[in-house]
Amino acid sequence: MNIEQQITALRDELRTHNYNYYILDNATISDYEFDMKLKELQELEHKYPEFYDPNSPTLRVGGEVTKNFNTIVHEHRMYSLDNSYSKEDLLDWEKRIKKIVDGQIEFVCELKYDGASISLTYENGTLLRAVTRGDGTQGDEVTANIKTIRSVPLQLKGVYPSRFDIRGEIVLPFDGFNKMNEERVALGEEPYRNPRNTASGSLKLQDSAEVAKRPLECLLYSIKGKDLGFSSQFESLDKAREMGFKVPEAATLAKSIDEVLEFVEYWNIHRHDLPYETDGVVVKVNSLFQQEELGYTSKAPRWAMAYKFKAEQVSTRLNEITYQVGRTGAITPVANLEPVELAGTTVKRASLHNADQIEKLDVRVGDEVFVEKGGEIIPKIIAVDLSKRTTNSQPTKYITHCPECETELIRQEGDAKHYCPNYNGCNPQIIGRIQHYISRKAMDIEGLGGETVALLVNEKLISNYSDLYTLTKEDVLPLERMAEKSAENLINGIEASKQIPFERLLFALGIRYVGETVAKKLAKHYKTIDALSKASFDDLISVDEIGDRIAESVIEFFTSEKNIQIIENLKLQGLQLELSAEKLANQTDKLKGLSIVVSGVFESVSRTELKKLIEDNGGKVSSSISSKTNYLVAGDKMGPSKRTKAEALGVSIISEEDFLILIK
Numbered sequence: 001m002n003i004e005q006q007i008t009a010l011r012d013e014l015r016t017h018n019y020n021y022y023i024l025d026n027a028t029i030s031d032y033e034f035d036m037k038l039k040e041l042q043e044l045e046h047k048y049p050e051f052y053d054p055n056s057p058t059l060r061v062g063g064e065v066t067k068n069f070n071t072i073v074h075e076h077r078m079y080s081l082d083n084s085y086s087k088e089d090l091l092d093w094e095k096r097i098k099k100i101v102d103g104q105i106e107f108v109c110e111l112k113y114d115g116a117s118i119s120l121t122y123e124n125g126t127l128l129r130a131v132t133r134g135d136g137t138q139g140d141e142v143t144a145n146i147k148t149i150r151s152v153p154l155q156l157k158g159v160y161p162s163r164f165d166i167r168g169e170i171v172l173p174f175d176g177f178n179k180m181n182e183e184r185v186a187l188g189e190e191p192y193r194n195p196r197n198t199a200s201g202s203l204k205l206q207d208s209a210e211v212a213k214r215p216l217e218c219l220l221y222s223i224k225g226k227d228l229g230f231s232s233q234f235e236s237l238d239k240a241r242e243m244g245f246k247v248p249e250a251a252t253l254a255k256s257i258d259e260v261l262e263f264v265e266y267w268n269i270h271r272h273d274l275p276y277e278t279d280g281v282v283v284k285v286n287s288l289f290q291q292e293e294l295g296y297t298s299k300a301p302r303w304a305m306a307y308k309f310k311a312e313q314v315s316t317r318l319n320e321i322t323y324q325v326g327r328t329g330a331i332t333p334v335a336n337l338e339p340v341e342l343a344g345t346t347v348k349r350a351s352l353h354n355a356d357q358i359e360k361l362d363v364r365v366g367d368e369v370f371v372e373k374g375g376e377i378i379p380k381i382i383a384v385d386l387s388k389r390t391t392n393s394q395p396t397k398y399i400t401h402c403p404e405c406e407t408e409l410i411r412q413e414g415d416a417k418h419y420c421p422n423y424n425g426c427n428p429q430i431i432g433r434i435q436h437y438i439s440r441k442a443m444d445i446e447g448l449g450g451e452t453v454a455l456l457v458n459e460k461l462i463s464n465y466s467d468l469y470t471l472t473k474e475d476v477l478p479l480e481r482m483a484e485k486s487a488e489n490l491i492n493g494i495e496a497s498k499q500i501p502f503e504r505l506l507f508a509l510g511i512r513y514v515g516e517t518v519a520k521k522l523a524k525h526y527k528t529i530d531a532l533s534k535a536s537f538d539d540l541i542s543v544d545e546i547g548d549r550i551a552e553s554v555i556e557f558f559t560s561e562k563n564i565q566i567i568e569n570l571k572l573q574g575l576q577l578e579l580s581a582e583k584l585a586n587q588t589d590k591l592k593g594l595s596i597v598v599s600g601v602f603e604s605v606s607r608t609e610l611k612k613l614i615e616d617n618g619g620k621v622s623s624s625i626s627s628k629t630n631y632l633v634a635g636d637k638m639g640p641s642k643r644t645k646a647e648a649l650g651v652s653i654i655s656e657e658d659f660l661i662l663i664k
Helices: 003-022 031-047 057-061 087-098 174-186 195-202 208-212 233-243 257-273 288-294 355-361 427-438 450-458 465-470 484-499 502-508 516-526 529-533 537-541 548-559 561-572 581-585 607-616 640-649 656-662
Strands: 071-073 107-113 116-123 126-132 138-140 163-171 217-224 252-254 278-285 304-308 313-325 331-342 345-351 368-374 378-384 595-599 620-622 631-634 652-654
Touching: 003 031, 003 057, 031 057, 057 208, 087 257, 087 278, 087 304, 107 233, 107 257, 107 304, 116 195, 116 217, 126 138, 163 195, 174 195, 217 233, 233 288, 252 257, 257 278, 278 288, 313 427, 331 368, 345 368, 355 378, 427 450, 427 465, 427 502, 465 484, 465 561, 502 516, 502 529, 516 529, 529 548, 529 561, 537 548, 548 561, 595 607, 595 640, 607 620, 607 656, 631 640, 631 656, 640 652, 652 656
Parallel strands: 345 378, 595 620, 595 631, 631 652
Antiparallel strands: 071 138, 107 252, 107 278, 116 126, 116 163, 163 217, 278 304, 313 331, 313 368, 331 345, 368 378
């Protein structure tokens, strides 16, 4: 056996031992023997560098230092999940999906592990890169750190697609977490607060050797790509196991919603026996064809639902109620609490939402209150322990003036919140709007963070987001903790943001009620900021998904002379205030005002491409047939009930070819 064959054989043997130990939990060699073989391989690789392999088992120890994590756009978007908290929520979800898809629906039930989401890309059987979830559209590349996690295969087993993404959760088992904390306490250091945050923080450590010391695991649950060779979610989990991934065995195929509820009930009790943190169950429609039929909302797949286990509750004292001013001027009352442990974190503050909520709970300073984490994320007060209320307790009086600028608050009819109307003179609003403008989903200005924005405003260097483009390096250098290189990066980041497309700039402007999805619809419809600024109320509400409240907010924004001046300043600075020529070239109004349902399997274009063609030509894609549906584009394997319903309602049923002729 020559040297190359010897190295290859050692690598293969170590991969097998690694798989047996970390995936199958079945060690076939002692730790000492494994270490000796690993040391032998390291010595050979050092002596013969010409046989270097980026996925060698020796690289599991880490050592690569990453100073900046590159931002990578996900090839397949990572969606959030809609949440449910009761049996009724799941039954309502089942009813909704039955209206859209035909035939028997099976479900896959999986435990919802509480860790850090990750997307792993494999090409020709080897790990190409690992990217954090980020905002779902793009995330940070953390490949060097992920390679140190033993349950992530660097080289796949058996048969696998040529290229695909696999999604999972990076978790820290309780045993490993407790051991890490014992070591930290022994060294006189503060223990970590909880496994989830520790796992998430580990992915962004700059030295991968430090990550390698942490007993992280990767639990996989979803495969995305083309020509994958399976037709159901449950089949994909089996396929992932065959390829060498660690897929939790708890996943179960349920033939009915009753079986789903049995799974939920079982794990609501037995989850405490698991080695990892879990906060619920994820229920998915099993058939990938039915998943495609159901599609997505702007935020989540319609074919999946997360059932959250009942939140943990604790009681503590309410010491003070303070009030925060948001970027829209909305006032949020905040309960300042006696610190208390809740779901693995120390809670000191909780939202009280609005005046109505305070009145409903009759919550008062000095009360003993019950706190839980809504969805186990955001702490909230759910009740008051009246048995412990003092006799001299006084009802809470909601503030009448802004806590920051003393302007009298307003509350419009039908609105739950009070607002400070001092749009251009209230510092938290100004800072909040600029922080929103620079955020990742908006202008994503590299080198500029929320704290720096606050400094710039407080130092009177800027008073709105258009002022950012007049800043110089000399302006920002005197700021606290601002070095020469940081100042350069900040100015370069601001300059680079001039290339951000119109729809994201429109979202960045912070018009009330105009989120990402609404901004895209308005940009697509009006094409330029000038056209949008001149739109009437009737014109706005004729746009798909634009209601009265959004229309009124858009008109109010462009009625402000200050906002018009800011827009003019952005124009002068060369920002993208209209759709790019490339996007305009692909857009028409041929399907304007038409509602179209797409169903079945198509030959020349995918269902996703068909939906994009509908939207690019001004049409609206609908998930279910109604009296408002204009066309049903029918492909192979379309369910009979859709055709029956379309015929009963007189909806035109057209083929893929008919549709393509329609938009020619």
